[in-house]
Amino acid sequence: MKRVRLGIVGIGNIAQLNVLGYLEHPQCDVLALCDTRKEEAEHKAAVWGVPKVYTALDDMLADPDIDAVEILTPTDLHKEHVLAVIAAGKHVSCQKPIANSVKDALEMVAAANAAGVTLRVSECYFHYPPLLKARQLIRDGAIGSPTMVRIKTVVGDSDSEFSRNLQPEGYAWRFDNRSPGGHLFDDMIHKFATAPWIVDTEIQSVQAIVRQGPLFFEAPTAAIFEYAREDLLGTMEVAYAPRMQMRSSYYGADEFFEVQGTDGLIWVTRCTGEMLDLAPVMLFRGDGVTESFTNVNADWGAGFIGSSRHFIDCLISGETPDMTGDQAVKALQLCFATYEASNTRSPVRVDSIETSVSPAGWPKTGDQLLRDAQDLGLV
Numbered sequence: 001m002k003r004v005r006l007g008i009v010g011i012g013n014i015a016q017l018n019v020l021g022y023l024e025h026p027q028c029d030v031l032a033l034c035d036t037r038k039e040e041a042e043h044k045a046a047v048w049g050v051p052k053v054y055t056a057l058d059d060m061l062a063d064p065d066i067d068a069v070e071i072l073t074p075t076d077l078h079k080e081h082v083l084a085v086i087a088a089g090k091h092v093s094c095q096k097p098i099a100n101s102v103k104d105a106l107e108m109v110a111a112a113n114a115a116g117v118t119l120r121v122s123e124c125y126f127h128y129p130p131l132l133k134a135r136q137l138i139r140d141g142a143i144g145s146p147t148m149v150r151i152k153t154v155v156g157d158s159d160s161e162f163s164r165n166l167q168p169e170g171y172a173w174r175f176d177n178r179s180p181g182g183h184l185f186d187d188m189i190h191k192f193a194t195a196p197w198i199v200d201t202e203i204q205s206v207q208a209i210v211r212q213g214p215l216f217f218e219a220p221t222a223a224i225f226e227y228a229r230e231d232l233l234g235t236m237e238v239a240y241a242p243r244m245q246m247r248s249s250y251y252g253a254d255e256f257f258e259v260q261g262t263d264g265l266i267w268v269t270r271c272t273g274e275m276l277d278l279a280p281v282m283l284f285r286g287d288g289v290t291e292s293f294t295n296v297n298a299d300w301g302a303g304f305i306g307s308s309r310h311f312i313d314c315l316i317s318g319e320t321p322d323m324t325g326d327q328a329v330k331a332l333q334l335c336f337a338t339y340e341a342s343n344t345r346s347p348v349r350v351d352s353i354e355t356s357v358s359p360a361g362w363p364k365t366g367d368q369l370l371r372d373a374q375d376l377g378l379v
């Protein structure tokens, strides 16, 4: 394949970040947009210079000019949409989380393998330059053998232009029984994927306490990961700070990733936001010298551009894209294992998860959500 003619289904909130990497790729032609909201799709097509607009995925899939499809629809529709693209014999990239259950995700992976088409799951964290830099340093032995991985997420408030322009209807399907869980499923899935990826080591078991916070937030949460190596552990924490203004060009959140090794320490000091005035990657070397990597692109949006570019590059080169369906299934299992560990207050093996698990009290009733919104002064 020398060029990729792409169709995109779903032009909601996240499309503005995902589409850029495709529009600017010299070997990609974005040929069509598809969304049930016709006027919105036509508007976006005019802005992005996309020639065709569809309102039904089947119609877009019948278009012989389309080689591959990017799926940016709500997560509960991923299975139906991915299977339709595969059945049409086209390559497919799907936003995280891959699906609402492990069973569905495995079905999608098997269908792609049987059809001989590429299924990759778009994981912007795998293409966020500071995380890529940290992973490369770890692979190069800069901290010796990793012994601890620590991932902290804090969600606060943001008055960024991006946040102000988010369409509220993009949240409805995240808050009810169309989703198996809340924030851990929707956002922490990035970090469930990153925790094994950054040290190239699988996680076998998890212990966790997940508290129900306001709205769909599951905070505070604390989890402990047992990796496949005895001498490597991980911790993950999630905090919700609704009255904390986050410095961010995107969502009101930020993350820090710390990997301790036998010979040194690596710190990725930002991700979604830019809370700390520090170099995005810092290496505390075994010889006592601190290296600050200031020339790494720390814009969170760069991860989306890199992820879209990577899909096209892989279709052209024939390489296997990061992340594969199998990696996406494991991230999903780790997420559900975290819910299960909290629900049962006991360690849960990640590979024991075959379907899906919801946290206690999920989903909230409409009245509960309204009370949460009132308490937060949102209504």
Ligand SMILES: NC(=O)c1ccc[n+]([C@@H]2O[C@H](COP(=O)([O-])OP(=O)(O)OC[C@H]3O[C@@H](n4cnc5c(N)ncnc54)[C@H](O)[C@@H]3O)[C@@H](O)[C@H]2O)c1
Pocket: 009, 010, 011, 012, 013, 014, 015, 034, 035, 036, 037, 055, 056, 057, 072, 073, 074, 075, 077, 095, 096, 097, 122, 123, 124, 167, 169, 170, 171, 186
């Ligand atoms: N950091 C990230 O990588 C990131 C961030 C946000 C969202 N996401 C993921 O991206 C996906 C979309 O999220 P969003 O926030 O943009 O949601 P959204 O609700 O804002 O957008 C979804 C779009 O899909 C359209 N749609 C719904 N059903 C359709 C159908 N049957 N056919 C065609 N179009 C249909 C809607 O009209 C809407 O425009 C989700 O899977 C979400 O988890 C990823």
